[in-house]
Amino acid sequence: MNEINHSLSLTESAKRPLNILQNIGSFIGFAGLAVLLVSLANIYTKDQIDILLYGSLGAISVGTIIYTIGTYKDKPAGIKNDYNWLAGLTSKGSSAWIAAIFITTFYVFLYWFPQYLGLGENGAANRGLVGFFDPLSELLKGEGKLASQWFMYGTLYTFAIIIFGIKFIVKYRHNRYQVIRTISVMVFQLGFAFILPAFLERMSLPYNDFKNVWPLNYYFFDTWNINGMLNAGNIGLFMLIFGIAMVLIITPILTYFFGKRWYCSWVCGCGGLAETAGDSFRHLSDKSENAWKVERWMIHTVLVISVLMTIAVIYNYRAQETQYLVTTEIFLGIVLFISLLLTGVVIYNRNSWINKHNRIAFIIGGALLILLLAFTSYSYFLKGANDLFIIQTYKIQQFYGFFIGAAFSGVIGVGFYPIMGSRVWCRFGCPMAALLGMQQKFFSRFRITTNGSQCISCGNCSTYCEMGIDVRAYAEKGQDIVRASCVGCGICSAVCPRGVLKLENGPKTNQRASEKRAIFISEDEVGLIG
């Protein structure tokens, strides 16, 4: 097929034609962006900032909306993927690389050099881009509460989800699943990640994003965070209990009934940005088997590291704050209990779970648990140290914060949208996705069902799967799809030209995804799996 691809040379020959409205929209939007960027030059005076900030955000919104109207106005509702692989921006052309470098640079400055974005250091006043957001920060959080680089980032992030969310809703207006799901991520981002935290700060309460669940929120069990909540009265206590309940009770129950999509493509902010701002890049995900292999190793490694780190942090906390419940004995007991429970579950389910890949995972997981027990016992009986592992806990935290919290989820995760697709972080790095994925695979009613023999192997489903799942490989066999990584965005079902795929919750069975429906011969085997 390679030589045929070369002879077609489609990528070079066609340009996405823009109509007048699209051109006007682009112009207004980029003008707004330019006003935002020029703030870095510190040429705006204090009394200009107000109007310029709202003006630039307004121009970006209006520009995007005019562009959206121009794009979809004259077209009947339906799947609009024309030119995705022909136009440079959406097919890794030079404009895609420019966009990627631009976003990546922004993230590098955001995480490691915020002073160049204008963050005032050591009590100095904010300047530049961060200072640009001072008026909004004061408006939301109260007099004198100036912006930080995170407030600036959070505002732009929420803003992106809202305006591209609107574009997404217009694009998929014929598909109610997509519309409702997108309204959901917009509401969760705006309400829980943006307005509520600002309100909490106004009330002098600790920062909390209720939808940001451990282990995605890797600092939830950090000493400062726990102390912050414990020192904030009943509301703080509620935050602590709610955060723990999310991990232990709410998440598993919802995932059992609906699959991990309830979180990854309905609630989560990372998912929200990927689904809205990243929608134009979803087809860029790598579908190769190698990518799948890397994905499984990488995402579970991140999960293991984040779990170990959290255990070390909690252990550390116990050593510092003896007045609270967690004593060494209780801690040791919990680790022992969880180990035994997991071992029991694995042995009980050994037949349905253990294949070649899982076996390796279980051996590694078992080895880690034993190691953990050994370290705990060692620390407890011999050393009496504050650190659980040989490495100091704060160094693990530093490592995780730098490489995974910042570099992976931000710089690569979002910066590389135009090159690697919109869900790089969710697919390769998010420990929450890994955890939910395991639940989805082993304890969930969720699956994607295929409609009889209607599949024509066209490949739209696989191409538009942002998680790089080769959906077609299942659909053409009439096989239901149960994959740990599936975030349930529903786009495979939307783009299918033959109505083959449907996201469904049904009775949980052991054979949810077994290859049962022979195409023709074994009629006794024909049927849905149930």
Add this chain to the structure above:
Amino acid sequence: MKIVIIGNGISGITAAKTLRKHSDHQIIVLSDESELFFSRTALMYVFMGHMRAQDIVPHKKKFYEDNNIELYLTRVRTVDFEHKSVILEDDNFIDYDKLIIATGSKPRIINWPGKQLDGVHTLYHIQDLENIERHCETMNHAIIVGGGLIGVELAEMLHSRKIPVTMLVRESEYWSGVLPLEEAKMISDHIRAHDIGLKLNTELKEIWGDKEKVKMILTSTGEKINCEFVGLTVGVQPNIDFLDFTTLETNRGILVNDKLETNMDSVYAIGDCAEIRTPKEGRKNIEAVWYTGRMMGELAAHNILGKELDYNPGIWFNSAKFFDIEYQVYGSVPNKPVEGIGQLFWKHPKKNKSIRLVFDLKNKAILGFNLMGIRYRHEVCEKWISDQTHIEEVLSNLSLANFDPEFFSTYEQHLVAAYNKETGSALKLKQKRSLSNVLNFLSK
């Protein structure tokens, strides 16, 4: 055993895969179009930029290497059935113990004056994309001849490049030889909604050129239309010319019995190029659809391995997409009113959605489903039809069949209401749509 398969489409490749799954025989697949099997129906999406050429290829080269399926890019000149040998265009030959002919279709071309002009094209092969692409830059107006599935695909392709298109359709509505009138009208209107000219009851008469390039066409109504491109999409026919003057018995296609055997020893024909001598009730001799190719490929493979199975594709079904309207059909749905056949039809007042149920007026057994813009579940419809389920039983459980995504409006209640109004009965929808209910129903 050495098994040679001519053609790497869905039939040939399914045969190869099935043979490999159940045997260690040598398997050789010959093709002159592309090295790897691709989804022909997805060619339009490559042109429109939804996918790249490699995205419509289900199996990469490694798959064939790993499974020891030998692929050769070559053209077969003819077959020497007596000596069991396939003769290639370079005079080399490959002997076989079993031969499967799966050469598919080719576009049907009527002998129009001017059909040899530069700018006259068909849409079938992967190479056609390249040709059409080449003409796009100089195209101000394109004519598409034929009101079938490929014609609307080509219209959609050219429309995506903002090229004005006019379609000439022989029938009184788009595809009204197959679709019932209401559905055909809906598609006609939908095509027009994309600013595509639709000339009904009109055929192509002549193509006129200037310096060997298309310049204008003349229609059967006497109208002259300027154009730089003419797409000929008036159907397909079996691609079997290379077998002329052999002892293989052919009609329109290669004649095969229920075991898919031809009149020659150890030679099978499958897919679009095969013509079934005695088709099952409700099925045709030649059915150029994707899934019958897949079924035949699987069946021929099993028969070569000694299973002795008869070809029976079961209850007819099909699907397509016309611009934004999805279409599904299960069972038999006549395009005109037929005596003794009841029809229950509901159309959305605003949207392009409709449901049609067809049933036998005498015993009230359900015969078919025709869906526009709404998805129905294959297994459920199939079970109702094969069980000759009473129309009232079908209606009251109709939600089981709904396969639209979650949160979509359901329309089954309108069918029930229409039936109640017509017959004075008081049927009610019994079940909600849910996977559990479907699984219960199917396991009954």
